Amino acid sequence: MNERRFTLLVMVLRFDDSATRAERVKKDRLAPIxxxxxxVVANCRSNYSPGPHLTxxxxxxxxxxxxxxxxxxxxKPAKYGIKVVLVCDSDSHYMFNGLAYLGKDTVKIPRGATLGEVYMSDLVSPFQPSGRRVTTDNFFATLPLTLSLLDKDMHLCGTIRQKSYIPKELMEKVLPPKDSVAVFIYEHNLTL
Incomplete structure (x- = not known):
């Protein structure tokens, strides 16, 4: 396909009715697509069953x-873009569920919760209860979310930020540089 044909197709390709778009964009910023x-997300869910480990x-x-x-x-390598939060199978890297980040003001965050907790709860809800293990980074991992997932027979493994619920003994522990020492604290079926 030559460039002229591609440009023409891109100009006329539409995924929705432009007559009603203005009204729908007021409620949903992702309305055009x-x-x-x-x-795409529904087809990803219906065509694959993820394994026991999710990311x-x-x-x-x-x-x-x-x-x-x-x-x-x-x-990031591509400095501009649309942020998408995904649940993927850890073994095959297959995307099973996803949400587009449309801005902080578009998500209702319960009092005391974080945006990461809200996204994590929405994304892993199809797997509850399943005994699966979810691995994530410090944007999503919090102690209240970990306890909530444990109640739903799921396990969370992730890095955490410094929060008030981390015991002082662990925060005050100074490890010598260049030593590979690990400090563990066990409480309420949790390992920190």
């Missing part, structure tokens, strides 16, 4: 067009 995005993380999908929720992250 919501149906396609939901269809939750975010990915910046490169995009330079006009978009109110486009992000700029200077340390």
């Amino acid at each position: 919501r149906k396609v995005f939901d269809l 939750v993380d975010e990915q910046l999908v490169p995009f330079r067009g006009r978009c109110s929720f486009k992000m700029y992250i200077p340390k």
Whole structure:
């Protein structure tokens, strides 16, 4: 396909009805491609059964067009794009569930919770209760979320940020440089 044909197809390719788009964008920022995005995620769910180990993380999908929720992250290879939060099978790297980050003001965050907890709860809800293990980074991992997942027969493994619920003994522990020493604390079926 030559460049002229590709440009023509991109200009006329539409995923929704432009007559009703303005009304739908007021409620949903992803309205122009919501149906396609939901269809892709639904097909990913229906065509694969993930294994016992899952990974939750975010990915910046490169995009330079006009978009109110486009992000700029200077340390990423593609500095501009749309952030998507994904649940993937740890063995096959298959995406099983996903949510587009549309801005902090578009998500209702319960009092005392974090945005990462809200996303994690939504993304792993199809797996409860299943005994699966979820690995994630410090944006998603918190003690209240870990306890909530334990109640739903799921396990969470992740790095954590310094929070008030981390015991002082662990925070005050100074490890010598260049030593490979690990300190563990066990409590309430949790290992920290």
